[in-house]
Amino acid sequence: MFNTSEVYVVAHSLVPGSRHYEKGLKELFAEAFLKVLDQVGNANLGAIYVANAFSEVLQDQGVLGAFLSDYVGMRRIPAIRIESGDGSSGVAILEAYNTVRAGIYDCVAVVGVEKMHDVVNIKLNKALATITDYEYEGFFGVTPAAQAAMAMREYMLKYGYDYEDLATWPIKMHERGSKNPLAYMKKQASLKDVLESEVVADPLRLYDVAPAVDGSAAVILCNKPVKSDAAIRIDGIGIGAYGTYTGQRDSLTELLSVRDATNMALRTAHVSIGDIRIAEVHDTYSILGMLSLESMGLVRPGETPRLLSTGALDAGNKLVVNASGGLKSMGFPGGASGMYELALMVMELMNIKPFESLGKAELGVVQDMAGFDLVSTSVVLRRVS
Amino acid sequence: MVDQRLSVPRYWRRMPQYYRLEGVQCIKCGRVYFPPRAVCECGSREFKPYPLPSTGKLINFTVLYSVPAEFEKMKPLIMGMVDLGGVKVIGQIVDCMDPEKLSPGIDVEVVFRMVKMDSTYGLINYGYKFRPINNC
């Protein structure tokens, strides 16, 4: 019989997303990494997993891990870079979790880092086009925003919604962000703000797009908790894949990789979706946040705009969605996005500032996704003791 | 003058697809794929070339205002999902001055156009685009 270890998140940190012009990948990485290192004192780190999507395109840098670990004085520690587009973090967490669970290392660090603002916007669009099927999509100008826009149009037609109905996502996320000092977008947004914002890819507007930021976030995973109070344990983790050319999908309103990842995570955690009390979902575009919730089974298909508008997914309810304000408010740090979601979830479960009024929730889920439903991960976390 | 022998393999390798919308049909079960693939859903690995029809229907579309660098001069781009005889292809919709006139279900035809300038070699890349058959 193969004995497996439990896996705890023993430290977490994040550098609030922003336009950090004075910091490169190395400085951002070091800031998040050294914070988690200091939290655990003398952790015997076996490896560092680095989640990053675009360093080749945006910084002309390959073998990223090597230079990052050297910068923090750890060149003998293998730093393994994981690239899975904007879903890199979830895959890095999965790999790190597996090595601890299998007993290969007692402790590993997982760090997401991305610098989106090293180039002008049009070059950033080029980087984002790499998370499409480049030969047949990116080559012709298709971007993730174009895919999200078509999904949004299909969703509106399928469930009979107007654009105004879907504007509840950015409004709610901005509302949450306004109460979160770690957020990049800290001001509230009115329906008028959303409706008057520029069209990015019709019907998708600027307020539907998580703003690109530079950032880094980190956790340390160990096979036992470091402190006895409020330990956070990873109870289940799942990965799902449905990578294909957009034209080969039957529907743009079901994210099958998200569904499979979540089912696997719930199965390994021995819990059901109804047990989940808080969720952080990957809302690079409003529509993808909504489709993720529905594909995970947290919300019935087509119900998200209605539930959001009644406040049913706000703090104080059975299920709280993106208490942080999501990527819409935190910003979109490419391949580091999922690490932000994870670090925030840990804070939410531990009721750490600014989430002290969230209420004691025992079970949370973090969902990350690459591109349009290409590869997704879900992580079920439990607050123990 | 750019030496055409410098033409990048990753572009000319795809000419049957970019120029003629050549998909593949599974010899065993008849399923058609675009883009081509190595293994069919039925498990078969034997395919024959299958050029897609040159007319079809628009299913979904968006007017894209924020575009990758090499399309900057052509923006906004209208990106559409088109059904060509049961196979869906995503690509640019052209010759449409008024996107308000676009709606799912309208007839479109395949046209052959310049896609972009290759940013490294300065070569012009050509490929399929779609044009509404009735004026737009």
Ligand SMILES: [Zn+2]
């Ligand atoms: Zn077949």
